[in-house]
Amino acid sequence: xxxxxxxxxxxxxxxxxxxxxxxxxxxxxxxxxxxxxxxxxxxxxxxxxxxxxxxxxxxxxxxxxxxxxxxxxxxxxxxxxxxxxxxxxxxxxxxxxxxxxxxxxxxxxxxxxxxxxxxxxxxxxxxxxxxxxxxxxxxxxxxxxxxxxxxxxxxxxxxxxxxxxxxxxxxxxxxxxxxxxxxxxxxxx
Amino acid sequence: xxxxxxxxxxxxxxxxxxxxxxxxxxxxxxxxxxxxxxxxxxxxxxxxxxxxxxxxxxxxxxxxxxxxxxxxxxxxxxxxxxxxxxxxxxxxxxxxxxxxxxxxxxxxxxxxxxxxxxxxxxxxxxxxxxxxxxxxxxxxxxxxxxxxxxxxxxxxxxxxxxxxxxxxxxxxxxxxxxxxxxxxxxxxxxxxxxxxxxxxxxxxxxxxxxxxxxxxxxxxxxxxxxxxxxxxxxxxxxxxxxxxxxxxxxxxxxxxxxxxxxxxxxxxxxxxxxxxxxxxxxxxxxxxxxxxxxxxxxxxxxxxx
Numbered sequence: 001x002x003x004x005x006x007x008x009x010x011x012x013x014x015x016x017x018x019x020x021x022x023x024x025x026x027x028x029x030x031x032x033x034x035x036x037x038x039x040x041x042x043x044x045x046x047x048x049x050x051x052x053x054x055x056x057x058x059x060x061x062x063x064x065x066x067x068x069x070x071x072x073x074x075x076x077x078x079x080x081x082x083x084x085x086x087x088x089x090x091x092x093x094x095x096x097x098x099x100x101x102x103x104x105x106x107x108x109x110x111x112x113x114x115x116x117x118x119x120x121x122x123x124x125x126x127x128x129x130x131x132x133x134x135x136x137x138x139x140x141x142x143x144x145x146x147x148x149x150x151x152x153x154x155x156x157x158x159x160x161x162x163x164x165x166x167x168x169x170x171x172x173x174x175x176x177x178x179x180x181x182x183x184x185x186x187x188x189x
Numbered sequence: 190x191x192x193x194x195x196x197x198x199x200x201x202x203x204x205x206x207x208x209x210x211x212x213x214x215x216x217x218x219x220x221x222x223x224x225x226x227x228x229x230x231x232x233x234x235x236x237x238x239x240x241x242x243x244x245x246x247x248x249x250x251x252x253x254x255x256x257x258x259x260x261x262x263x264x265x266x267x268x269x270x271x272x273x274x275x276x277x278x279x280x281x282x283x284x285x286x287x288x289x290x291x292x293x294x295x296x297x298x299x300x301x302x303x304x305x306x307x308x309x310x311x312x313x314x315x316x317x318x319x320x321x322x323x324x325x326x327x328x329x330x331x332x333x334x335x336x337x338x339x340x341x342x343x344x345x346x347x348x349x350x351x352x353x354x355x356x357x358x359x360x361x362x363x364x365x366x367x368x369x370x371x372x373x374x375x376x377x378x379x380x381x382x383x384x385x386x387x388x389x390x391x392x393x394x395x396x397x398x399x400x401x402x403x404x405x406x407x408x409x410x411x412x413x414x415x416x417x418x419x420x421x422x423x424x425x426x427x428x429x430x431x432x433x434x435x436x437x438x439x440x441x442x443x444x445x446x447x448x449x450x451x452x453x454x455x456x457x458x459x460x461x462x463x464x465x466x467x468x469x470x471x472x473x474x475x476x477x478x479x480x481x482x483x484x485x486x487x488x489x490x491x492x493x494x
Contacts, residue, residue: 137383
């Protein structure tokens, strides 16, 4: 094989050499290195790399399965239509009826608590005739809620009672909001 | 000559009263030009607010004021006219004595106006107003004529008395403890009350939503083709007497209250062991729908008025 001197500059492809031979035969050294690595692996732990990968896959599969179950439970409890709203049974009173606490959206609870905290001052700003009537109406709503919750404690799957209870909660919020607006009107006019 | 002698005292009395009206410190009178279809907003704390529509493009305000009123503000901006009765700060009542116990406000507005009234304990009356009305009080009663436009009336403890002329409109009423009385109305209705009694007359009715906690609800009217009536209470009674153009399908359910009807269909138990009754069926073509639900209130349903 001829070697052309390229130091003079390459102007066309034809100026490049057809092949470049190594200065010495490299294969025996490469073969020896391959053979040495294989022997070392066989004496250390046959199949350990494959086994480690397998364990990782099994852990991943288990975690995925747990995740799927959790998502399924969440969908079943929260998203699917027809799922009854979660009722948490609290203390059982002496008369045997179950008291239930309505678990609602935290935003609702925050807003409800905020309105209830402000209620005293707002009611105080109403005309005396209205004040007594508003308090009586709120007592009516509270009683309705208690009756509905008591009835639901005995018949938790009753869709009518659930609907009426949710609507009564909404009515209570409406009254609290109306009272707030009314007290604002009293200050603003 | 004899006739002129008779008229003389009346003329003198008229002149004296006109002079007295204008000069009495407790009285106020003002008239401003207004858009025939503009917005008129009125607010006053107590007494009465009487609004009526007229054919003129002007807003007229007359008021009998109490000493605790600082002044009456009448402002116009664009097509908005705002009337406000401004109270003095507590304990700063004026020295004059108008002889009035409460502020009485009489406002005439172009009949095509949109009307917004807000009061605390003032009783509000409106008539001959054809635009949309929004009337709101805390304890004052509201009495209004329903025109062809939508109306919203809201009170905490005041009574709502509304009278229509059979023209369909969108109606929104709510009270906490005040009663609601609606007559000769038509169209779509949404009414809610906590402990007030609601007596509704709607002919024809298209979409009706009624809700009460403990107050009784009575509906009487005629359901239009495809109409929807939904009434619900916790412990209040529901009485529905509804004629219809093409019959209605009905569903009534109560947990502990009785269900009765005027067409001899027996209510049945919802379950073998638990409490509760239901009444389902169809009258006539069944194009309209009636749904009545209560926990302990009684339900009465009839397909004729």
